[in-house]
Amino acid sequence: MLIHAETDIQKQAEAISKKYIIADLHVDVPYRLREQYEDVSQATESGDFDYPRAKKGGLDAPFMSIYIPARIEAEGGDSTALANQLIDGVEKMVEQSPDKFALAKSPADIKANFKKGLVSLPMGMENGSPIAGNLANLTHFYDRGIRYITLSHSLSNHISDSSYDEKRPAQGLTDFGKKLVTAMNNIGMMVDVSHISDKAFEQVIEISKVPVIASHSSARHFTPGFERNMSDAMIKSLADKGGVIFINFGSTFVSQKSIDSYNAYKEAVADFIKVKGVASDSEEVKAFAKAYLEKTPFEFATLDTVLDHFDHVVKLVGIDHVGIGSDYDGVGDSLPTGLKDVSTYPNLIAGLLKRGYSEQHIEKILSGNLFRVWRQVEDYAKKYKSQ
Structure with missing residues (x-):
């Protein structure tokens, strides 16, 4: 009987994965392909993402991470140029396989692409260094399709201190960083607080007029002392603002x-x-x-370890404030057992079903919570532009 029950849950999970849009806020394909090009419209031997595995897992909207290494700004390099090159690469993926991939700049785009059976490729910028202290670059990257910016990465930059960097020259956000958060609100760009220092997070929450996101973070409750993850107090502040934490799957984030x-x-x-x-x-x-x-x-984490993070956030602040930010192609070989690539979202869904989550609650985790926040950010920008 137990085997039949397991099979039934897995079948239900498979059905849910195809019925609803699955959005993953952080998939590091563009930089992976820059390092070693592969045609991800076909099955690939390396990496965590390709089209066949995405379709198998029900993945409809992986946010392509326009990842900019922190050392580029630190060494005086041209991170703006690299960001444009990586966006070119995403556009090329769509041009080469228009029957499989499509660009997406809004929830409406993703929903339209879903109806056509296409995998949407929305984009987020990991590390704001390509803004290069010039708000005109914010407009440029918005026009190119970037819909969130992770303010800093592994080093403090001209926008924000980093959680990984012992040097905290700004003691939070820089003066330009504070202006940038407001400008992002006004243009309709989601502010991403993953990677930034606790103090910078507090300042973002204070400044932003709209909900903010943590695109690929987990709960610090399980990893005491790891500032890269979010404390309970931070998760509560994020939720009070209407925001969402998208759970990172990497073993060294969750265990x-x-x-x-x-x-x-x-x-x-x-x-x-x-x-x-x-x-x-x-x-x-x-x-x-x-x-x-x-x-x-x-020592790899397991699917259950990751599910514990979802449970913790839901118990802390409710079902409306959690989503998926796997960090596929961004955490090397450290992915948990049961969640090794983009074909495995049904395993996550089955785990949620076993823990008593309803189909309606699972739909919120898969994309509903993202769409709510994204629409709020869009609506605020429309009002601002109409004033």
Whole structure:
């Protein structure tokens, strides 16, 4: 009987994955293809995303992450040019496979594409450094289809301090960063608080006139001391503002055991490099790392670990404030068992069903909560522009 029940739940999950739009706020395909090009309209051997796997998983609207490495701004490089190149790459995907992919700049676009059976490719910019201190660039990237900006990434930048950076020169947002949040509200661009420092988050909440998002963050409750994730107080502030946290699937985001496992591995490799006096990219280091992982395998999170984060947010602030921000193609080989690529959203749905979530609540997680926030941001901008 138990086997039949499992099968029935999986079938129900498969049906739900095809019935409703699944939006994932963070999929790192563009930078992956820049590093090593593959035709993702076909099945690919590497990576977490391609069209066949997206269709199998019911993925309808993966936000293509226009990821800009923090070192580019830090080293005086041209991050604006890179952002344009990555957007060109997304447009090329659509041009080459118009029967499979379509651009999307609004919830209405995604819904129209869904009816046609097309996978929408909306875009978000991970790291605001391409704005380069010039609000004209905000307009430019909005016109090109960017619909959210993660204000900073792994280093503090000209907009905001980063949660990963010990240096906090702005003590939150810079003066320009504060102007940018207001300008994003006015143009209709979602403000993304993933990656920024706690103080910067508080300032965004204070300044923004509309709900904000965390495009790929998880609950700090399970990973104490990991500022990249959101504390309960932050999740409550986000929800009070009407915002949504989109849960990151990466093992080192959702599991303290995975964080500890990875830190032990990094420390062992660093010690080996120091003792042997070899370069970090040497063959000796690669051989040591391989042998270490064979003897002490990385501790992967599980589907249940990820579901615990959804449960925690729902219990804390309600069903209207959580969604999916997997970070596929952005967290390397650290994805949890049961959620290894974009074909596995039905596993997530089945897990939610087993935990008592209704179909209506699951639909909110899959895309309903995103569309609500996005429409609120659009509506505010329309009113502003009409004044």
